[in-house]
Amino acid sequence: MRLVKLLLRQSFGLVVLSVLCGLLSGAAFAALVALLNEALASDEGRLGDLGVKFVAVAALALVTRVASQVLLTWVRHRALLEMRHHLASRILAAPLRSLEEQGPHLVLGALMEGVVTAGTGLSILPFFFTNVIVILASLSYLAWLSLGALGVMLACIVVGLVTYWIPTIHAMRLLEQGRNVQDTVFKQFQSLVSGIKELKLHRRRRGAFLDEHLVPTIEKMQRLGVKSQNFFTGSSAWGLLFFFVFLGVLVFVYQRWVPLDRATLTGYALATLYIQQPLGAIMDMIPVIGQGEVAVQKIEKLGLSLSTERNLAPRAEPPEAPRAFEVIELSKVTHTYHRENEEGGFTLGPIDLTLRRGELVFVVGGNGSGKTTLAKLITGLYTPEGGEIQLDGRPVSDADREDYRELFSAIFSDFHVFDVLLGLSPAQRETRVKHYLARLLLDKKVAVVGGALSTTALSQGQRKRLALLATYLEDRPIYLFDEWAADQDPQFKDVFYRELLPELRSQGKTVVAITHDDRYFDLADRVVKLEDGRLAADATLRAGSTPKAAAGAPVLPPMDQP
Numbered sequence: 001m002r003l004v005k006l007l008l009r010q011s012f013g014l015v016v017l018s019v020l021c022g023l024l025s026g027a028a029f030a031a032l033v034a035l036l037n038e039a040l041a042s043d044e045g046r047l048g049d050l051g052v053k054f055v056a057v058a059a060l061a062l063v064t065r066v067a068s069q070v071l072l073t074w075v076r077h078r079a080l081l082e083m084r085h086h087l088a089s090r091i092l093a094a095p096l097r098s099l100e101e102q103g104p105h106l107v108l109g110a111l112m113e114g115v116v117t118a119g120t121g122l123s124i125l126p127f128f129f130t131n132v133i134v135i136l137a138s139l140s141y142l143a144w145l146s147l148g149a150l151g152v153m154l155a156c157i158v159v160g161l162v163t164y165w166i167p168t169i170h171a172m173r174l175l176e177q178g179r180n181v182q183d184t185v186f187k188q189f190q191s192l193v194s195g196i197k198e199l200k201l202h203r204r205r206r207g208a209f210l211d212e213h214l215v216p217t218i219e220k221m222q223r224l225g226v227k228s229q230n231f232f233t234g235s236s237a238w239g240l241l242f243f244f245v246f247l248g249v250l251v252f253v254y255q256r257w258v259p260l261d262r263a264t265l266t267g268y269a270l271a272t273l274y275i276q277q278p279l280g281a282i283m284d285m286i287p288v289i290g291q292g293e294v295a296v297q298k299i300e301k302l303g304l305s306l307s308t309e310r311n312l313a314p315r316a317e318p319p320e321a322p323r324a325f326e327v328i329e330l331s332k333v334t335h336t337y338h339r340e341n342e343e344g345g346f347t348l349g350p351i352d353l354t355l356r357r358g359e360l361v362f363v364v365g366g367n368g369s370g371k372t373t374l375a376k377l378i379t380g381l382y383t384p385e386g387g388e389i390q391l392d393g394r395p396v397s398d399a400d401r402e403d404y405r406e407l408f409s410a411i412f413s414d415f416h417v418f419d420v421l422l423g424l425s426p427a428q429r430e431t432r433v434k435h436y437l438a439r440l441l442l443d444k445k446v447a448v449v450g451g452a453l454s455t456t457a458l459s460q461g462q463r464k465r466l467a468l469l470a471t472y473l474e475d476r477p478i479y480l481f482d483e484w485a486a487d488q489d490p491q492f493k494d495v496f497y498r499e500l501l502p503e504l505r506s507q508g509k510t511v512v513a514i515t516h517d518d519r520y521f522d523l524a525d526r527v528v529k530l531e532d533g534r535l536a537a538d539a540t541l542r543a544g545s546t547p548k549a550a551a552g553a554p555v556l557p558p559m560d561q562p
């Protein structure tokens with residue numbers, strides 16, 4: 001069981017301690033039953049003695065039960081904290097492509113709902129074991145009272161367990177189906193939030209979204225939830241009833257052949273009824289543990305283990321200054337988006353491309369020609385499926401891909417602006433931020449207070465300028481912009497192409513800009529053109545830049561031609 005392994009790996013010491021406390025508490029409660037039974041059968045002279053013992057054992061039962069519960073609460077909260085931390089680390093360490101394939105709804109679902117469900121299942125596991133031990137202790141007491149009667153009880157338990165497990169297994173399957181439907185619900189909630197404008201503007205679309213998509217899925221999830229819970233409830237009631245069946249068999253049938261004395265019978269009745277409480281708890285816990293198990297399985301299916309190895313912590317001392325470089329060479333690099341329907345797939349490459357220090361390279365091409373995919377390969381966000389990337393003559397391996405990515409500052413079209421300037425020293429922030437805010441015409445809109453941006457609630461074009469500010473502060477050797485100027489007004493577009501990009505180049509930076517703005521193409525050192533995932537042209541436009549022409553690729557047409 002994955003949940004048990006996870007629990008033992010995560011908080012072994014605490015679990016052992018809480019099981020011990022639970023065990024002591026269970027033994028103390030069982031001893032209370034035995035003491036009561038003894039008191040009922042003994043004469044008045046022993047009652048005082050037994051009373052003192054009763055109070056002492058009751059105090060022990062109370063203290064150990066509270067201790068076990070407190071430890072369980074601690075285990076639960078620690079489990080949640082560690083799982084969230086490690087899952088976030090795993091997400092950061094997972095290949096971008098595999099996260100894209102899963103979709104954000106599954107990743108978010110795992111972080112929010114999955115972790116809570118797994119954590120709840122995890123935290124009650126020690127309690128589950130404690131109750132199992134209490135039941136075993138009670139059974140030992142019953143064995144001491146009468147072995148023959150215990151044999152009858154065990155036979156009843158075997159029948160009870162078999163008849164209990166058949167519906168329980170079915171209920172677990174329903175739970176799993178319910179979790180799968182829940183993923184679809186998450187996806188639809190995501191569409192609800194991201195598509196709120198489109199839904200608000202169109203009554204029929206809104207109605208269809210709600211009535212034909214969201215509500216049927218929620219109803220399906222609800223049906224599966226109710227059905228599985230009903231199976232659990234039914235099998236749990238059956239499991240509990242079985243102890244009465246046993247008592248009935250003992251009193252009305254077994255006794256006829258093997259007569260038992262009154263003390264043994266009372267002991268059996270008391271202990272059997274006492275067992276109902278831990279047994280009831282176990283029955284209630286099984287669905288919760290089942291849900292936890294399903295959640296862990298789902299998270300692991302995402303390729304994101306919940307195990308809490310500590311090897312994912314970020315390096316304590318990341319290199320302060322990014323490395324310099326002279327040349328990056330892509331040779332025969334390919335990437336394919338695999339689809340279930342193979343005909344719909346897309347392959348970029350094989351691409352041969354060289355980027356040198358201090359070059360301003362424009363990447364152009366029609367929609368869907370593969371520019372963004374190429375950018376993700378160049379920056380190391382995607383690992384090439386075929387071919388290799390060389391940095392200053394050395395192939396970039398999996399081991400140094402992380403360091404390789406540190407060479408780049410990039411703004412993709414689905415960029416994100418963090419409201420805190422992360423990963424920059426106060427000196428880097430304070431001395432340069434004001435300058436760049438003014439340069440990007442944002443100083444009247446945004447200020448930096450204690451390392452945080454005063455606002456990110458800006459227009460799309462302004463938010464892109466903020467993203468540019470962050471890349472300036474990073475001061476990396478290579479800048480990659482994916483249609484950065486698309487949302488800028490004509491004046492600032494001009495500033496971007498005619499001032500900012502040449503300035504970066506004059507500082508020795510390499511700039512790769514994906515663009516459709518053909519009026520500025522002549523400003524680039526080189527223009528690289530993609531068509532259907534292939535390099536169609538790699539043209540040098542300015543002296544001093546010496547790229548290799550792509551094998552067999554035609555030179556770009558003059559810039560005034562479409």
Ligand SMILES: Nc1ncnc2c1ncn2[C@@H]1O[C@H](COP(=O)(O)OP(=O)(O)OP(=O)(O)O)[C@@H](O)[C@H]1O
Pocket residue numbers: 100337346365366367368369370371372373374
């Ligand atoms: N996450 C993805 N999963 C599957 N296929 C994808 C994915 N991203 C892109 N594609 C496919 O890869 C092809 C190239 O996409 P890419 O985004 O690289 O093109 P692009 O040249 O940047 O386009 P645009 O100019 O529209 O931004 C597209 O035809 C698209 O169908």
